[in-house]
Amino acid sequence: MxxxxxxxxxxxxxxxxxxxxxxxxxxxxxxxxxxxxxxxxxxxxxxxxxxxxxxxxxxxxxxxxxxxxxxxxxxxxxxxxxxxxxxxxxxxxxxxxxxxxxxxxxxxxxxxYKGRFDVTPSPLKIVLHMPKTGGTSLRMALEEHRQSLFLLPLYNGDFTKINGLSSSSIDKVDVVFGHTSYGLHEHIARAVSYMTVLRNPYDFVSSLYFFAKYIQQDAEMLTASSITEALEKVRRPEFDNYYTRAIAGLAAELPVTDEHLEKAISNIDSHFSFVGLAERPRESLKRFSCIFGLPLSYMKENVTPDIVEREFVDPMQANQAIREHVRLDLKLYQYVVKKFWNMEIG
The missing domain is CATH 2.60.40 (Immunoglobulin-like)
Structure with missing residues (x-):
């Protein structure tokens, strides 16, 4: 390009x-x-x-x-x-x-650069796109370089697409990007490096509720009069320690436990090259630019617009209801924030 x-x-x-x-x-x-x-x-x-x-x-x-x-x-x-x-x-x-x-x-x-003598592919970069964390902006920034970067979208939640690819085809992929979870590496022979972006769990759940209700017009979410009622009645994996679940590689139908939090932290320490923060988009993008070796552009995409219901939400009451559903994610997020600021950003 x-x-x-x-x-x-x-x-x-x-x-x-x-x-x-x-x-x-x-x-x-x-x-x-x-x-x-x-x-x-x-x-x-x-x-x-x-x-x-x-x-x-x-x-x-x-x-x-x-x-x-x-x-x-x-x-x-x-x-x-x-x-x-x-x-x-x-x-x-x-x-x-x-x-x-x-x-x-x-x-x-x-x-x-793919030299004539370079027969060993570099580790496959896997970006776990957590909803409502700025992932769409990151994907579009990477897609600006599609002529030099081969991205494979994976948004179906399972690994069917990967299982259908040959090893030689997987070796040509630079990045897998999508709403998927840890564990993709178990389905391929190639070395991998995971990365993702997390957001304050209170803001994550709140943003997901408004987006699903007013932008996606989700039928179940529309029946809830408030975010508190939605958390009580609507069964979605995003409403139950979603970060811990995804990074631990836990199936959507299984309960999340303290052991899975320990597993998620262990996976971050052992298999993630970077975990960015949605609240720090420019610093996170700078680090991603270094990882990919590309000048990634900062942009804001897929942002939920102002919604009238937000004005009538009691923040303390809403957060109290959310806290019961993200107890483990709050601990994971606190761990990631400390790791982020102790990391070399540049």
Whole structure:
């Protein structure tokens, strides 16, 4: 994917194009090429790969670009070589090439390095999408890089889709993303790395109630006059320590116990590379960008709009009712918050 933004100040402007294609990334040393065109004065062009500035850049005239751009434009071709193997390995095989002028990114292109001698796939990244935690925004940020990132959606709650894939097909998948639970790794031979985002359990249950009732028009939820009544009458796995259930890998019909909380914490410590916080979207996204080696864009999607019923809810009464259903999730969330702030975010 290539992004050419251009940059203009008064009568001065610049445009750029990156010519290197994904097919060029076959060997560990790659020459990246492109051109930069200026209107109103030529300035220094800087090339960066995964945030590291190129040490040596060669420049040449590009009369073909000048002719295409028109009068007043001066174009230069540029090329620079990078040893990409280590940078790709450090960033999950992802490479981001940027062209900067006046410290502004004029063009950006993302690549996925799959070297000829790289026969062992990196661990499969599995993102457990907890409802109402900003997961849709994260998925859409990843989908912006679909040309260099192969995402497999898994939203049916079971592993039927995975069980139907061959090992060679699974090796080509970069990310599995969906409303699923811990345990997917037991169905494949490939190494995996789990990650997810959690939200304060009080806000999670409250948001889920309003979303299901007023946006999804859920029949059962519509019969409840309040969130307290919904918690008493509507049987949904999300209303019963959902985080603990999903991260412990417990089936929806089974009760959640203290032993499952211990299992969930153990799984986080042993098999999760990161657990983000919905209340800290920018810090969480920055960490996800590092994990995926991609410049992920911050966006807000699938947000429940303002609803009149919210104005008549007694927060203390609602939270008291919710607390009985998320006792274990509250402990898990507190553990994750401490782990989040003790983690290197950057």
């Amino acid at each position: 290539s992004i050419s933004t251009g940059y203009r100040v008064g009568n001065w402007g610049v445009q750029c194009c990156i010519d290197t294609t994904e097919q060029a990334l076959e060997w560990p040393i790659v020459e990246f090429q492109g051109w930069t065109a200026f209107h109103g004065g030529q300035e220094e062009t800087e090339i960066y790969l995964n945030g590291a500035k190129a040490g040596a850049v060669s420049f040449s005239a590009r009369p073909d670009v000048e002719a295409a751009m028109g009068a007043g434009w001066v174009a230069v071709g540029w090329s620079t070589a990078f040893d990409i193997e280590q940078s790709a390995r450090d960033n999950g095989q992802a490479l981001v090439l940027e062209v900067r002028v006046r410290q502004q990114v004029i063009a950006r292109k993302c690549f996925r």
